[in-house]
Amino acid sequence: MFIAILGVIILVIGTVLKRSPEPANHFGGLVTNVGIGVVVLGLLLSAVKIIQPGKVGVQTLFGKVQDNVIESGLHVINPLFDITTFDIQTQNYTMSAVNNEGQKEGDDAIRVLSSDGLEVTIDISVLYKVNPSKAPYIYQNIGEDYIEKIVRPVTRTAIRDNAVNYQAVDLYSVKRQEFQSKITQTIEQSFSKRGLELQQVLVRNIALPASVKASIESKINAEQDAQKMQFVLQKERQEADRKRVEAQGIADYQKILSTGLSDKQLQYEAIKAQKEIALSPNAKVIIIGSGKGNPIMLSDK
Incomplete structure (x- = not known):
């Protein structure tokens, strides 16, 4: 469209030159023809749009968003339409305590309170994509910054709302998969209402307070020691049973010899x-x- 506007300017200059006194008016016709050619070229180029693979185009005309989308490929459209492209490939949004690992610099992990009042730090990755047919809805109602408006706040809220139903130790161990399934369901419902498709939620790490972690490790070590002692006791009992059977056999043999031989x-x-x-x-x-x-x-x- 810029080229067409440039052609209009050249056309205006040519018209002005035609009305100018000699010798400038001799160039007016040439400049006018050049302006017409540039306008036509600009309109043709504006009518041809190429949508790259993995993207769709949303059309707007004088601020009104059109319902139909343009898929990837070469298209001839009304040059007055403005095209905004949306990425429909799988996208990854990560919130992590490791610097520069996610979209935000620094520590971006989610800190939540468990049902027993302990602060738990969670690293998470969300895999999602834009629903191609919903791209006009997203552009009109949310905008191009849907990541900051939808993906990030919805994910963090879902994690906090579900974490309060679990104890810290359960999140860390036995109910981690259940927790991941519940936040996946919550996020998926919220995304689908806003034109996004959730593909997977990955709970990458759950960090407990240092005191709780030390307590868990101590408990695990005690359980391992108890299992080891049970094994030792069982082995000793088996050895005692073996010796008892052996002694009984010797005693029976001696009894047979003492009573059965003449x-x-x-x-x-x-x-x-x-x-x-x-x-x-x-x-x-x-x-x-x-x-x-x-x-x-x-x-x-």
Whole structure:
């Protein structure tokens, strides 16, 4: 449109030159033709719009927002329309205690009070996008700075409103996933009313007060020590049971020997042993007990 305006100015200059005395009026026609050409070129360029990938265009005519949107690509439109583009790709808004990690410089983490009155620090990332069909509504009712007007305050409010229903230790451990699900639901409902689509809420970190964190660590260490002691006691009990069974077996064996073996049986077992020694090729000396207990020694030497 700037080129068309420039052409109008040139056209006016040409008209003025035509009415001027010689020799300036000789250039009036040429300047007028140049002005007409620039106006036509400006109008043509203004009528051709290119919307980049991942964006949509919102049209306004004399301050009135049009309902239809222009998708990415090459378009020929009314040159009087003004086009404002909106990013419809996934966007990330992070609030973190780490400097320069989010959109705000410095510590931008969310500090909330839990149900037990403790201050908890939460780092969070919100993944969202603009609903393409709602871009005209956003432009007319919210404006281009919807991040500061909607994304940031809605997210922080949802976290604070839900955190007060949980104890600090529960947020840190067993109910963290439940907390994330509830704030996701709250943010999603608020975003959808304003033309935004929530894709995911990521609770990146939950930091407890130092005293509470030390107490939790102490409790965890005590539980680990108790579990270790239970293991040691169980092992000792198993060892005691093993020794008890072993002692009982020895006692039963000795009882069987003392009550179940006779003299004749012992003599028979001795003869069998002597026979095995006699048949052995390595035997050089054979000792045979006599019936009266006096041994007879046989030797090959």
